[in-house]
Amino acid sequence: MDMGVQGKLAIITGGSDGIGKAIAKTFHEEGATVVINGRNLDKLNAACDEIGVNAHGVVADLATPEGAEELMTFAEDRGDISFLVNNIGIFDVNDFFEVTDERWMEYFNTNLMTAIRISRLVMKDMLGRNDGSIAFISSEAAIRSIGNMVPYSTTKTAVLGLSRSLAELTRGTNVRVNSYMPGTTSTESVKGYFAGLAKDQGKTIDQALKDFYDEVQPGNLKQSLIDPAMHGRGVIQLMTNSAMNGVMHRADGGTIRSIF
Template sequence: MKIDFTGRKAVVTGSTAGIGRAIAEGLARAGASVVINGRTEERVATALQELRAEFPDAEFAGVTADLATPEGSAALVAQVPDTDILVNNVGTAHLNNFFDQSDDEWLDLFQLNVMSGVRAARHYLPKMVERGRGRVVFISSESGLNIPRDMIDYGVSKAAMLAVSRGLAELVAGTGVTVNAVVPGPTNSEILSGWMKAMAVEQGITQAEAEQQFLKTARPTSLINRFSTTEEVANMVVYVCSYQASATTGAALRVDGGVVRSIG
């Protein structure tokens, strides 16, 4: 199977590092013109420099915008008014105590993790439907299915992404446009890897040992007994954005290492 995105444009939000960066690389490797996004000029410029060095024949552009705000979302679509592929990846997570969290903290996370994708889809989907082709992917998490007690807000936001994705797939049924969610498990992304490094330093162990400890205590149902790589998650996204995945829509596609104990 050869996936070819030549002549297609992709927007990947939150793509200066981690899973988003791996997705941008995977799409570019398959021939897409890729727009990356980050919150600061420095991160976007650095990512563009690195990507252009690694993929000299690929086309990259960057948009600096904080998609947690309506203004940031408006800036993105003003600079990139149309796209063939939209990957709603941007998001964050914070360990917290449910009883100590304020309303504002809940709403801030929801704005970034959920509303950023809602706003982007609201802009780009109608044009995809008009053309009769397009791909939208939401990067959710197994935490949206197994709500973690120390990140309830995060789990709720990722569950919301699954609901939005399925609802949009229903909305554009029969148009040639597909909408799906990808559900990673523990992954060596920028955020989780940072947590593991901090845990390793605090306990005087290696990062690999910290990861194994996390899996045993927090994700004991993992079937691969390791963290996924960002590239492994990106591989699923690249496939679901392809022509070959034209019959896959309204799905929640797990790249969770078997963490979720379900055959569905």
């Protein structure tokens, strides 16, 4: 199926690994030119080599306004920006009562402000051209609030509010803004977390995962980690469907026991 991205330009923030890289690969496979950003040039170059010849990486830290400007300029040099995927995020397991103000601000700056900074630039240009599509990568933790990941859940819930609010600014235009809610995915960081958990508990990784789904996510219908490539397909479908605007697309493996 032709997804309608051939020859168009897509920015995927934090696209050098994990879900971001999977999304970048899908756009590239469908014929788009892809721009990814990060803070490590060697990692960016390796990711671009893996993604393909029309992938370009730039060292641009969206934790700063200057980094957002650098990414915008780098992308614009390659054409009009048709797609923006706000993917940057951090997570860890923590005790709410031990999380410092500084760590809270790091969460807000990384999980929310990075997306605000680049969207503010890109979306204004899209509205001026009356064309474009933006997606925010949230998490099932935005809905299934997690007690030992309070900063993560809180900021991912905020991402949903940000996405819908920006969609309100697109009324009557050809610009769309949506959010995408993945479940627990087989990224390097998640696999590393379960490897550490298994070691701490004296279990195999397979047993640690089984216990996770039995005890933490018993409602999950998939009962296994999600292949990041599935999110690549899901995001590109969401971003190219002109009937979808201001919505949240769930890809959580059935973890949330709700049809809405």
